[in-house]
Amino acid sequence: MEELPKPDEMYESIDHTPPEEEWEKIESPIKRGRYAYPAKDKNLAIMEFPTPGEWSPADEEWPLPDNWQQIIHEGFKERLEKYRSLKIFMDTCVRCGACADKCHYFIGTGDPKNMPVVRAELLRSIYRNDFTTAGKILGKIAGGRKLTKEVIKEWFAYFYQCSECRRCSVFCPYGIDTAEVTMMGRELLNLLGLNINWIMEPVANCFRTGNHLGIQPHAFKEMVEFFCDDIEEITGLKLNPSFNRKGAEILFITPSGDYFADPGTYTFMGYLMLFEALGLDYTLSTYASEGGNFGLFTSSDAMKKLNSKMYAEAKRLGVKWILGGECGHMWRVINQYMDTMNGPADFLEVPKSPITGTVFDNAKSTKMVHITEFTADLIRHNKLKLDPSRNDKFKVTYHDSCNPARAMGLLEEPRYVIKNVCNYFYEMPENTIREKTFCCGSGSGLNTEEVMDLRLRGGLPRANAVKHVHDKYGVNMLACICAIDRAAFPPLMEYWVPEVGTTGIHELVANALIMDGEKERTTDLRFESLKEEEDEADEG
Amino acid sequence: MNVSYLYSLLAVIVLGLIAYAGAVVGLEALFGIVIPYLAVLVFFVGFVNKVLDWAKAPVPFRITTTCGQQKTLDWIKPSPIDNPTTTVGVIIRMLLEILLFRSLFRNTRVEFKGEKISYKWVLWLWLFAIMFHYSFFVVVIRHLRFFVEPVPFFISALETVDGMLQIGLPGLFISGATLLGGATLLLLRRILLPKINYISRAADYFPLFLIIGIALTGILMRYFIKVDVVKVKELTMGLASFHPGIPEDGVSALFYVHLFFVSLLVAYIPFSKLMHMGGIFLSPTRNLANNNRMKRHINPWNPKVKIHTYEEYEEDFREKMKEADIPVEKE
Ligand code: SF4
Ligand code: SF4
Numbered sequence: 060m061e062e063l064p065k066p067d068e069m070y071e072s073i074d075h076t077p078p079e080e081e082w083e084k085i086e087s088p089i090k091r092g093r094y095a096y097p098a099k100d101k102n103l104a105i106m107e108f109p110t111p112g113e114w115s116p117a118d119e120e121w122p123l124p125d126n127w128q129q130i131i132h133e134g135f136k137e138r139l140e141k142y143r144s145l146k147i148f149m150d151t152c153v154r155c156g157a158c159a160d161k162c163h164y165f166i167g168t169g170d171p172k173n174m175p176v177v178r179a180e181l182l183r184s185i186y187r188n189d190f191t192t193a194g195k196i197l198g199k200i201a202g203g204r205k206l207t208k209e210v211i212k213e214w215f216a217y218f219y220q221c222s223e224c225r226r227c228s229v230f231c232p233y234g235i236d237t238a239e240v241t242m243m244g245r246e247l248l249n250l251l252g253l254n255i256n257w258i259m260e261p262v263a264n265c266f267r268t269g270n271h272l273g274i275q276p277h278a279f280k281e282m283v284e285f286f287c288d289d290i291e292e293i294t295g296l297k298l299n300p301s302f303n304r305k306g307a308e309i310l311f312i313t314p315s316g317d318y319f320a321d322p323g324t325y326t327f328m329g330y331l332m333l334f335e336a337l338g339l340d341y342t343l344s345t346y347a348s349e350g351g352n353f354g355l356f357t358s359s360d361a362m363k364k365l366n367s368k369m370y371a372e373a374k375r376l377g378v379k380w381i382l383g384g385e386c387g388h389m390w391r392v393i394n395q396y397m398d399t400m401n402g403p404a405d406f407l408e409v410p411k412s413p414i415t416g417t418v419f420d421n422a423k424s425t426k427m428v429h430i431t432e433f434t435a436d437l438i439r440h441n442k443l444k445l446d447p448s449r450n451d452k453f454k455v456t457y458h459d460s461c462n463p464a465r466a467m468g469l470l471e472e473p474r475y476v477i478k479n480v481c482n483y484f485y486e487m488p489e490n491t492i493r494e495k496t497f498c499c500g501s502g503s504g505l506n507t508e509e510v511m512d513l514r515l516r517g518g519l520p521r522a523n524a525v526k527h528v529h530d531k532y533g534v535n536m537l538a539c540i541c542a543i544d545r546a547a548f549p550p551l552m553e554y555w556v557p558e559v560g561t562t563g564i565h566e567l568v569a570n571a572l573i574m575d576g577e578k579e580r581t582t583d584l585r586f587e588s589l590k591e592e593e594d595e596a597d598e599g
Numbered sequence: 600m601n602v603s604y605l606y607s608l609l610a611v612i613v614l615g616l617i618a619y620a621g622a623v624v625g626l627e628a629l630f631g632i633v634i635p636y637l638a639v640l641v642f643f644v645g646f647v648n649k650v651l652d653w654a655k656a657p658v659p660f661r662i663t664t665t666c667g668q669q670k671t672l673d674w675i676k677p678s679p680i681d682n683p684t685t686t687v688g689v690i691i692r693m694l695l696e697i698l699l700f701r702s703l704f705r706n707t708r709v710e711f712k713g714e715k716i717s718y719k720w721v722l723w724l725w726l727f728a729i730m731f732h733y734s735f736f737v738v739v740i741r742h743l744r745f746f747v748e749p750v751p752f753f754i755s756a757l758e759t760v761d762g763m764l765q766i767g768l769p770g771l772f773i774s775g776a777t778l779l780g781g782a783t784l785l786l787l788r789r790i791l792l793p794k795i796n797y798i799s800r801a802a803d804y805f806p807l808f809l810i811i812g813i814a815l816t817g818i819l820m821r822y823f824i825k826v827d828v829v830k831v832k833e834l835t836m837g838l839a840s841f842h843p844g845i846p847e848d849g850v851s852a853l854f855y856v857h858l859f860f861v862s863l864l865v866a867y868i869p870f871s872k873l874m875h876m877g878g879i880f881l882s883p884t885r886n887l888a889n890n891n892r893m894k895r896h897i898n899p900w901n902p903k904v905k906i907h908t909y910e911e912y913e914e915d916f917r918e919k920m921k922e923a924d925i926p927v928e929k930e
Binding site for chain 1: 895
């Protein structure tokens with residue numbers, strides 16, 4: 060990876076002045092730091108995509124099949140017939156520009172092709188040329204463009220500089236969702252075998268092994284047991300979670316990021332401790348050991364294949380309903396796709412909290428409940444003994460992950476939980492939270508090292524809002540409900556606001572949670588003292 | 600700077616001159632009868648076709664963009680309009696979008712202010728758009744008086760309100776002025792704001808110039824050149840009643856320019872971004888309720904896909920699972 064500029068240099072260098080040249084004329088879209096490595100054949104093959112062999116986006120010639128134009132044309136046609144959204148989004152944009160400066164990648168790069176409207180025009184220009192009367196007759200005057208190899212490169216470059224966050228769609232007067240356009244663009248590229256490995260490897264792993272990281276069943280169990288050892292050290296309590304247990308009441312599924320790397324692991328420990336305190340009858344599954352779904356970033360078929368495991372496993376184990384952990388895009392899939400794709404889940408029951416008796420009517424068809432909905436209900440009913448002062452060294456702010464915010468509307472539940480387990484909570488500025496939240500800059504499979512330049516730039520709007528509350532209130536902890544966030548924020552914060560850490564909400568919950576029979580806690584889940592002063596005293 | 604608007608301007612001027620010349624050399628029937636009929640025909644066929652084409656494509660997934668709190672636990676206040684779960688909520692959301700341009704009302708502008716990035720709420724685009732569209736609407740309604748006899752009371756009433764400023768003779772219609780103003784502001788925005796200029800193309804400027812042309816010729820005819828309104832109505836009533844004819848000793852050539860511009864605009868709609876007037880009703884991120892977890896949405900083409908079953912998975916890992924005391928189906 061190349062040297063990154065210093066933060067202030069990067070910040071100063073961002074220029075939103077459009078270039079002299081029209082975007083149609085700007086060539087060589089492939090820039091270092093802005094493209095990810097291509098998908099490997101072995102992963103593509105598992106998912107039955109074409110396998111182009113070894114190549115690099117930096118190559119002059121890309122490995123396209125001879126009839127690539129025909130493939131794209133037919134693929135495009137098929138999708139226009141299958142998705143009204145695509146047709147409407149191709150036809151109705153008036154280029155009003157309301158979305159132009161809403162995209163974090165445009166804000167951070169100043170690259171005009173990162174304006175959502177132009178990103179969509181990359182596809183729309185081909186649509187006009189090939190599928191509309193005006194475009195067929197008038198060509199360029201009607202905004203049409205011939206499909207060339209250069210266009211394919213441009214699609215690859217810019218559909219992998221969109222995190223499918225849907226912020227643009229909030230502001231568009233016609234609700235045009237550039238994420239949907241990106242998804243279609245990526246599907247078309249898949250037809251040629253052009254994908255990125257950071258997405259395709261997790262997809263292939265998840266298909267075969269049950270999770271993105273390819274963690275095998277025994278290893279998954281070992282990791283969880285390792286967390287239990289840590290929990291025992293902190294609380295004195297011995298936990299004994301079950302795996303693939305038939306007849307449990309609840310199946311719990313969370314993204315693999317939560318058991319693979321810090322700080323997600325602390326959130327995982329948080330879930331375990333919460334369930335222990337409740338005496339919940341739940342089980343984990345090694346087969347459905349992934350909440351996330353990189354299929355969403357690949358194609359609707361890939362998404363369906365990976366998602367199918369949740370219901371299949373719930374059925375096999377005979378559970379009553381499914382509880383889902385903290386993850387962003389996972390919840391877009393569950394809330395907007397799962398039931399349609401793999402339902403109906405008529406073998407499950409309408410979720411009912413065994414602790415409070417609350418029936419989750421909002422999930423009566425899908426039968427899957429978000430953990431913050433579950434926990435908020437517990438707190439509301441006074442079912443948890445909490446000591447928020449154990450989180451007193453944290454001045455917390457909350458990042459709404461794109462998908463729970465804009466594809467679900469899960470806004471209050473996490474805030475309610477945080478406010479009950481922490482004494483110090485501060486909101487970031489209004490235009491950067493809730494439905495207007497900014498992406499972490501690494502969403503939709505872009506959280507790979509080689510695009511660090513893009514990630515830091517795309518994450519700038521979020522980081523800058525964090526910096527604001529850091530400067531103003533001394534915020535030192537960024538809470539989120541997304542596993543990609545938990546992987547993306549540590550380097551992002553390190554770069555822009557180094558004093559701020561990253562946490563999941565259930566890590567904060569478990570810190571505050573008073574468990575029956577626990578010993579007096581001296582550290583938090585990270586084995587750090589509960590109070591800052593003590594750290595200093597130790598050092599002194 | 601992108602000066603492509605000059606081409607659109609030029610195109611509209613040339614088109615206007617053609618109509619003018621046509622009327623002068625005696626082609627009134629072409630510009631006054633044939634082209635308007637053709638335009639309306641093209642509009643209807645094109646518009647219906649496009650809408651049918653949209654309607655034909657299924658909506659496989661319910662992909663609502665949620666802009667407020669979801670409906671979950673009883674004690675959490677949901678946003679029934681910005682995140683609707685009911686049909687009523689969706690209808691109100693759509694009405695707010697269509698009548699009040701709700702989403703545009705959210706518009707912000709990004710600015711780097713020293714170390715801080717700010718997102719200021721800006722309403723100019725919303726204001727110009729409201730001004731433009733409502734003026735257009737009123738002007739269209741007013742013009743219905745040329746196609747019906749007697750003139751219905753609501754048109755006269757509208758005219759009274761529209762002319763309430765009582766400036767000049769004949770009295771100034773506010774809507775005419777605001778239509779011209781709104782279109783001009785939207786045009787200036789495209790020419791002067793660098794980002795908007797950068798994304799604007801001929802297809803953005805052409806309809807704006809056309810509409811400005813329509814408004815200008817209309818205003819000229821009403822206030823300055825003063826065409827013979829009775830004659831004009833004779834012509835338009837002829838069109839409306841399918842007994843077309845060109846009035847004796849002519850209507851001013853300017854009228855034919857006006858009519859030609861209108862015909863062009865009407866015929867242009869189905870093939871251009873102006874179809875947003877139809878598209879807004881069908882946008883799946885706005886016109887669907889976010890009730891996915893409550894009510895299953897059906898995808899008519901839900902494909903059968905090859906999945907990796909639990910049995911296949913256990914085949915791969917059985918020994919390791921047994922060793923780790925993870926229950927298996929087949930010993
Ligand atoms: S806000 Fe919507 S209509 Fe306006 S330019 Fe963006 S996508 Fe097009
Ligand atoms: S979906 Fe997000 S990343 Fe993609 S264009 Fe819109 S704002 Fe940018």
